[in-house]
Amino acid sequence: MTAIAEQADDPAVLAAAVPVAAAIGVLGVVYGAVAEPVLGPGLTVASSVAAFSGAAQFAMVGLLASGGSAGAVLASVIPLALRHVPLGAILRPRLRSGPAGRALVSLFLTDETVGLALARQPPAERTVVLSGAVAYAAWVAGTVAGVAGASLGAIAVLAEAMFPVLFIGLAAVTTRRRRDAVLAAVAGLATAALLLVAPGAGVLGGLAVAIMVAAAGGRA
Amino acid sequence: MSLVGLVAAVAAITVGSRAVSVAVLPPPRGSLANIVDRLPAPLFAVLAAATLLGSDQGSSPAPVWLAAAAALLTVRRRSLLLTVAAGLAGAVVGRALA
Numbered sequence: 387m388t389a390i391a392e393q394a395d396d397p398a399v400l401a402a403a404v405p406v407a408a409a410i411g412v413l414g415v416v417y418g419a420v421a422e423p424v425l426g427p428g429l430t431v432a433s434s435v436a437a438f439s440g441a442a443q444f445a446m447v448g449l450l451a452s453g454g455s456a457g458a459v460l461a462s463v464i465p466l467a468l469r470h471v472p473l474g475a476i477l478r479p480r481l482r483s484g485p486a487g488r489a490l491v492s493l494f495l496t497d498e499t500v501g502l503a504l505a506r507q508p509p510a511e512r513t514v515v516l517s518g519a520v521a522y523a524a525w526v527a528g529t530v531a532g533v534a535g536a537s538l539g540a541i542a543v544l545a546e547a548m549f550p551v552l553f554i555g556l557a558a559v560t561t562r563r564r565r566d567a568v569l570a571a572v573a574g575l576a577t578a579a580l581l582l583v584a585p586g587a588g589v590l591g592g593l594a595v596a597i598m599v600a601a602a603g604g605r606a
Numbered sequence: 607m608s609l610v611g612l613v614a615a616v617a618a619i620t621v622g623s624r625a626v627s628v629a630v631l632p633p634p635r636g637s638l639a640n641i642v643d644r645l646p647a648p649l650f651a652v653l654a655a656a657t658l659l660g661s662d663q664g665s666s667p668a669p670v671w672l673a674a675a676a677a678l679l680t681v682r683r684r685s686l687l688l689t690v691a692a693g694l695a696g697a698v699v700g701r702a703l704a
Binding site: 401402405425426429432433436437438439442443446450456459460463464466467468470471472473474475476477478479481485488489491492493495497501502504505543544546547548549550551552553554555556557558559560561565566567569570571572573574575577578581582585588589592593595596597599600601603604 | 607609610611612613614615616617619620621622623624625626627628629630631632633634637638639640641642644645646647648649650651652653654655656657658659666667669670673674676677678680681682683684685686687689690692693694696697698700701
């Protein structure tokens with residue numbers, strides 16, 4: 387827990403986390419509105435409180451709404467959960483805490499919080515927990531607002547734009563040398579080609595592309 | 607399985623996979639550590655492509671593409687806030703033009 391308590395640049399972390407959390411909150415409104423007819427109001431909010439995973443929750447509700455079974459839901463959620471393995475592997479060398487501290491950090495492990503942590507000097511605990519807590523609050527509050535019937539209006543497109551923009555920015559700040567930029571460009575273009583040919587490949591297919599490109603990059 | 611049980615199972619899988627990857631698995635070593643060291647930039651580039659192209663509704667609307675293009679113009683500065691600001695400005699312009 388020491389590493390979590392020591393870092394002192396909380397305002398900078400929060401400044402970076404707020405626009406991300408705002409977009410996550412808007413996505414939460416969408417989730418709340420979509421999930422409420424399927425799960426009911428209480429369980430919709432409970433799902434966001436317990437899971438804090440847009441990908442898994444949207445997959446669950448989408449399958450249930452289209453008549454999918456519980457087995458189909460679990461079969462779709464397990465591959466989505468596998469993305470946490472490379473995210474954890476990237477983050478792990480930047481963590482200084484013991485198992486209990488890392489367990490706390492893991493509650494907030496998302497693409498966005500790992501990216502924000504990589505954009506700062508290690509240790510990463512404080513960045514992940516602070517940005518993750520803000521994002522979590524936004525996700526749950528957004529879900530509640532969506533269940534209550536909130537309307538997004540003009541900001542929906544801004545929220546939709548936020549995620550690709552954020553990931554482009556994170557790819558840039560995690561580029562330390564020319565080789566990283568080349569690998570990022572190759573991975574992005576290869577994923578675009580993959581998704582155009584096989585849209586069902588999704589994020590998991592892209593993840594495989596990223597790992598293959600990173601592995602091949604060592605021989606280049 | 608009841609809906610409550612299903613939601614609980616989804617939450618357990620999600621939270622459990624996070625905990626295992628961060629609190630249980632050892633840090634990568636050797637050649638795997640080298641791959642992980644090279645992984646962040648390609649990983650986020652992949653996520654950018656996936657969020658642009660991989661939505662259930664098909665490709666993203668024009669303002670989102672304009673946002674991504676504006677963000678790409680700033681990447682050489684390696685500033686997350688600058689890239690986010692440029693991207694959102696691109697989305698606003700794109701929405702005004704649409």
